[in-house]
Amino acid sequence: MTDTATPAPAFRPRLVRRDPRTLTPLDVNARFFRKEEFDRLVENIRRDGCLTSTPLIYSGGEYDEGHELILSGNHRTMASVEAGLDEIDCMLIEEQLTRQQLIAIQLSHNAISGQDDPATLKQLYEQLDDVDWRAYSGLADDQLELLAQVQPEGLSEANLDFATVSLIFLPDELETAREAFNAARLGQNESWLAARADYEQTLDTLASTHAAHKVGNVATALHAILAIAERHLDELQDGYTSPDGEPCHTGHVGLETVLGARTLPAPAAVTLNKAIAAAEGRGEIPTGEGWRLLERLAGEYLSGPTRTPPSWDNAS
Template sequence: MSTDNAQPAGKIRPRLVRRSPRDLTPLPVNARYMRKEEWDRLVENVKADGCLTSVPLIYGAGEYPEGHELILSGNHRTAAAVEAELDEIDCMLIDDPQEKDELLARQLSHNAINGQDDPATLRELYDQIEDVDWRAYSGLDDDQLNLLAEVSPEGLSEANLDFATVSLIFLPNELEAARTAFADARMGQNESWLAARADYDQTLDTLASTHAAHKVGNVATALHAILGIVENHLTDLQAGYQSPDGEPLHTGHVGLETVLGARTLPAPAAVTLNKAIAAAEGRGEIETGQGWRLLERLAGEYLSGPDRTADEPASSA
């Protein structure tokens, strides 16, 4: 039971000592585990070094005899030292009396607070190792290497920024629609997104407004409604590539649905377009696979036709 005078994690005065790895007392319960291939790699590295290059943390304080102290952190390293037939290893000894909570907290903190690797930097460092044996020594396994092979350093420049991750979860029947909408939203962009806090707040506000308007409490359902609104306003995306005076803002490709306002067209119309495009390709008027050039040409001819200017809309029937 805690008291008013209790203080978490009091200051300690650890010191470096040498101990026989065979005589130290392992933890009775250790949350840290190691796969066999990781264990084998650790033992091989200790054998190659002839010592431990990172020291275990042990605890004595009269509760454990000298030379038989409790291993708070480094149980696997100590066992690997035994496997590698080392007679002595360096250890960091805590000899200040500790409460049970303090010991457990120190044990867990050593296992939990490890930081994370920036994949792009990790790949860069790994690629600088030329000798295959030292690459094996690094301990990176096949799974990690396959991950590194897919890393694009240019796309991970935000890895060293302080940002939060927001997860969006969709119901199975809504997932495909969400994928399609997000794919359209990022068309022409790279696949690494970094949103500002203001965007996050705006997203929450939009979700709240949608919840209220549709009287729904499920986030996925609200997002489904938002995606429906986007579908009904696809031509609003023209603002991303067309200026108010009708000039292109960039030369990248855009979705045809932002021009037509729909993702589909009637089959007879599609057949007519297919025939026209095939004929234009066969005559060498457009390159194969660039059917859009025929549409551009036809639109240009329409706009420059008799009694019509580029800024004059066609009258509605």
């Protein structure tokens, strides 16, 4: 058998029946069972009268029929012998594989086993009324102690279909990203529902941005899209201004949609702060509603010499 760096071929195992006593166990097996676990496995097999999960065995032209190598299920095979089974069902790989491929298959069967969601596991276990079936489940004392502390939730990770998306930011974008995620935490209990058309439009916009800027990183493309949006903040006025120039609703909107920018020069900010503090001190506007002073000043500017400026307590 020659070791190569080529990936494992697409083999097609077939179901066969074998005497578990004559199969060839692995010389080196990283997976081990404690004695009480192995004894429980033997008892379960004896109770079932068969193996309910199938070992994976390999011939590859190197092992005679009935003496194939057990790639996965060594303990199940040994337990079936202890339980007195004369034959067991096995999945047989006949294609020739390299030693590297055989080891990789063995390790993958041991390592890729998934995890139990505690809340779901507790719900299932509590449906077992019979003491013997609870013992059959094979849950250890430490697992049962943890289950007693679990408070089942309405949703758990085990019952959700999800995908993992990774965003990678360049060093000069990292601080902006942190600020964005910190802001997102403020709305962590809120949910938004988007139409499929919006999702497709987002993908199309990302594709266009990738092509225009010749970038392949999604985060960089999003940064470019956000930069364009920042330059057009004043266009968000369309969301709350009707065609005839009247407000569409009475909710609050971002000041940046009015000024067209998120910032203003520090001297201007100091002047506005002083004016707002003075108006609040005189009782002309409610404390914490400095925007009312800006609205009054704008109203006076628009009223001209023949119009009466609106009072703040009549303002929308």
